[in-house]
Amino acid sequence: MSRSWVAIYQNKESNYSIYFDFKKQELFLIAQQVDKSKILLISSLSIIFYAIMKSISFGMEINPLIMLCIASTLGIILGYISIKLADRAIEKGLEHRKEVIYPTNQELREYLSEGKKQSQALIFTILLLFLFVLLSAAFLYFMPQSVLWFLINIGIWAASMLAIWGVRPIKRSQAHKQLEGKLEKHSG
Template sequence: MPRSYVAIYQNKELNYFLYFDFKKHEFFSIAERKNQSMILLTSFVAIVFYAIMKSVSFGIAIDPLKMLFIASILGIILGYISIKLTDRAIKKGLERRKEVIHPTNRELREYLFEGKKQYKVQVFVILLLFLFIFLSAVLLYFMPQSVLMFLVNIGSWVVSMLSAWLIRPIKRSQAHKQLEGQLEKHSG
């Protein structure tokens, strides 16, 4: 699932991302759609789902370690599938949605400065998501019959894997260092 580009900055006011392509050595932006209605719908569905599933159980004695293993494997498989599907959807619409830009050195410094702040927050979110996997695994271990905890653990794996893949923290850090090095050469 290699991509040659990585997001280095997000403009939240105008709702677009700035990407750097390592292969083409170019910058491009992609305007994102506002998803407020989707967030509201997801929140409502989550509340209804919880109300329905909170008391549902498998009804059989299940070894907690086997349940953890099954949930983790299913979560990793579904995470991989969601990454593949997301990658395919991105590739399908990338060329018509992207706009190549040529930032000045001053603009690039600003993008990198703000992008580093955003990067720290995003890495923190990824770490929280993986902490959530751990917490859901602990709860599933103590409640192996709970269908809700089983599904929460699977969902935690999927969301964490997809988030880490989308943010690409290591590649993003490399892009920042490479671009800062190029700026140092131009200014020095």
């Protein structure tokens, strides 16, 4: 089942996001929880992982195109599984965490204005991730025995898919246009 809601704005100072539900035609707020200890742990583990994996290689000659196909396929599968798990986890707790809001026209204009700026930055981030996919694919092509580049390519594919699923740039743009249309009807 496809999500009927999309983020339209994120307040980084107060740590919450505003979402628009197409099906229910409502806006709601969800407070974000940032666990800095997990971020620190993952950062530390990634350094250790790099130190261990940088010199490990597959001990055989491998066709670079086959390695690219295998890594891309595994990355896409991992991305798909990550999306399904994230979607299930979000849907499970959504009703308990969301708070339906009724912003004034001025507040909604601010959300949409700032949300458009954030959308541009998020789209840039997604494009940057795809550039990283291409770069890691090039490194994997020229170093097909490298386990590190194999795993990096898988991870970047999965992260790219998860980013597109999370941001949903087309749906986000549609939500902005629909809400701007409602604002014009109210003010006109």
